[in-house]
Amino acid sequence: MSIQDKVITIIAEQAVLEPSDVTMDSTLESLGIDSLGLVESIFAIEEAFDISIPFNANEPQKSEFDISSVASIVKGIETLIAAQKG
Amino acid sequence: MKRVVITGAGTINALAHNVPDTLKAMAEGRCGIGPLVMRDVERLAVQIGAQVQGFEPEALFNRQQLALYDRFTQFTLIAAREAIAQSGLEFSGELAASSGVILGNSGGGMTTLDDNYRSVYEEGKNRVHPFVVPKLMNNAAASHVSMEFNVKGPSFTVASACASSNHAMAQAFQMVHGGAAPVMITGGSESMLCFGGVKAWEGLRVMSKDACRPFSANRNGMVQGEGAGIFVFEEYEHARARGAEILAEVAGFAMTSDAADIVMPSKQGAARAIAGALRDAKLNREDVGYINAHGTGTAANDKTECAAVADAFGTHADKLMISSTKSMHGHLIGGTGAVELLACIMALRDGIIAPTIGYEEADPECALDIVPNEAREARVSAVLSNAFAFGGLNAVIALKRV
Numbered sequence: 001m002s003i004q005d006k007v008i009t010i011i012a013e014q015a016v017l018e019p020s021d022v023t024m025d026s027t028l029e030s031l032g033i034d035s036l037g038l039v040e041s042i043f044a045i046e047e048a049f050d051i052s053i054p055f056n057a058n059e060p061q062k063s064e065f066d067i068s069s070v071a072s073i074v075k076g077i078e079t080l081i082a083a084q085k086g
Numbered sequence: 087m088k089r090v091v092i093t094g095a096g097t098i099n100a101l102a103h104n105v106p107d108t109l110k111a112m113a114e115g116r117c118g119i120g121p122l123v124m125r126d127v128e129r130l131a132v133q134i135g136a137q138v139q140g141f142e143p144e145a146l147f148n149r150q151q152l153a154l155y156d157r158f159t160q161f162t163l164i165a166a167r168e169a170i171a172q173s174g175l176e177f178s179g180e181l182a183a184s185s186g187v188i189l190g191n192s193g194g195g196m197t198t199l200d201d202n203y204r205s206v207y208e209e210g211k212n213r214v215h216p217f218v219v220p221k222l223m224n225n226a227a228a229s230h231v232s233m234e235f236n237v238k239g240p241s242f243t244v245a246s247a248c249a250s251s252n253h254a255m256a257q258a259f260q261m262v263h264g265g266a267a268p269v270m271i272t273g274g275s276e277s278m279l280c281f282g283g284v285k286a287w288e289g290l291r292v293m294s295k296d297a298c299r300p301f302s303a304n305r306n307g308m309v310q311g312e313g314a315g316i317f318v319f320e321e322y323e324h325a326r327a328r329g330a331e332i333l334a335e336v337a338g339f340a341m342t343s344d345a346a347d348i349v350m351p352s353k354q355g356a357a358r359a360i361a362g363a364l365r366d367a368k369l370n371r372e373d374v375g376y377i378n379a380h381g382t383g384t385a386a387n388d389k390t391e392c393a394a395v396a397d398a399f400g401t402h403a404d405k406l407m408i409s410s411t412k413s414m415h416g417h418l419i420g421g422t423g424a425v426e427l428l429a430c431i432m433a434l435r436d437g438i439i440a441p442t443i444g445y446e447e448a449d450p451e452c453a454l455d456i457v458p459n460e461a462r463e464a465r466v467s468a469v470l471s472n473a474f475a476f477g478g479l480n481a482v483i484a485l486k487r488v
Binding site for chain 1: 131289290291292294295305306307348349350384385386
């Protein structure tokens with residue numbers, strides 16, 4: 001499974017949606033994922049890819065990890081995988 | 087209904103091991119937060135905390151006691167010894183039979199849990215010390231206070247996360263106020279600064295990795311502390327008859343539940359608790375000169391708390407002072423309201439308002455007088471102490487000068 005497909009599966013599960021309902025330009029907000037859901041998604045992504053994501057719920061906008069859309073999350077994970085496992 | 091006064095106070099926390107030194111540290115705006123010292127700290131993402139320093143339990147407790155006292159119980163007993171000594175009370179006869187101990191605590195014996203899980207899961211041992219259960223149960227501290235001081239009336243532990251101590255003190259107040267007990271030992275303690283305790287908290291992604299900066303626009307989370315605060319709540323006439331020194335009067339309290347979210351705070355729930363405490367204490371908004379804030383330093387708490395204070399106090403919100411001493415002693419979770427009540431007593435008795443340290447940048451969403459960085463002298467006659475817990479459980483206590 002590609003990184004993109006894995007991320008979509010995780011986010012779809014969190015949002016209680018079908019993976020087909022999650023597109024690359026979806027935002028977490030548009031999928032109905034709240035702050036607790038976001039923290040849980042990040043945990044699931046860390047576990048799935050065995051990476052550590054720098055994210056502080058107090059300043060989500062300041063995080064180097066961009067959560068503004070599914071596409072930005074996928075891109076962020078690719079960067080982290082390269083940095084942490086490359 | 088009976089009037090309730092405070093005739094003894096005790097503490098141990100990251101700032102100091104007693105009340106006078108803690109108040110001095112608060113007045114000086116000293117910070118008790120530093121690098122965590124504990125086993126496996128390198129495996130933690132959050133490596134700072136407000137740990138009690140220079141603590142030597144072996145000098146304060148004997149071997150048998152140490153076998154039974156988790157760190158949170160040790161903290162409680164040290165603070166209780168100071169508080170009860172100050173009150174001058176000795177419990178015997180009818181006084182012993184009718185007085186009780188109600189303490190706040192959230193996690194119980196976390197160090198005991200941590201150590202013993204390690205030993206059975208990590209080290210594969212199949213035998214644990216026989217006292218694990220009596221050591222970790224979160225009523226252990228209240229029970230040991232009752233035993234050490236011969237207090238035989240209503241005694242139990244209250245758990246409501248970060249509001250535990252305020253709920254406990256409100257309950258103790260009610261016992262004395264209603265005439266059920268002449269004296270109640272109350273307050274709370276917490277010792278969650280162990281590997282498992284910090285690891286659990288860092289999972290929630292609300293902890294700061296560098297500092298606790300309540301109300302500052304660049305705040306980035308809470309910092310955990312540990313310790314205890316213990317008080318003697320006594321019926322006013324009982325205290326006067328024996329010529330006891332009165333530190334402050336407990337004027338009233340209110341408790342509310344947000345009934346909304348397990349972690350996100352609610353302005354309405356907090357504002358209802360503040361307004362309710364004023365009503366219960368028969369205080370006008372203008373009477374309140376200082377509020378010890380819940381002020382955790384998280385994005386969510388601080389702006390919600392400021393909005394709630396503005397709601398409850400109207401235009402007077404701009405005239406009162408509100409500070410978060412968590413910036414100095416950290417967040418003691420179930421013990422936090424108890425240590426913070428000390429800042430309220432200092433405001434009333436000494437006319438010194440403890441500051442919010444670490445304040446760097448104004449936040450338009452926290453536009454109140456938060457007493458930035460330096461203590462201030464001011465005469466106040468009534469104060470509030472806020473506690474808003476995870477789970478949406480709020481408890482606000484009102485004190486006034488006698």
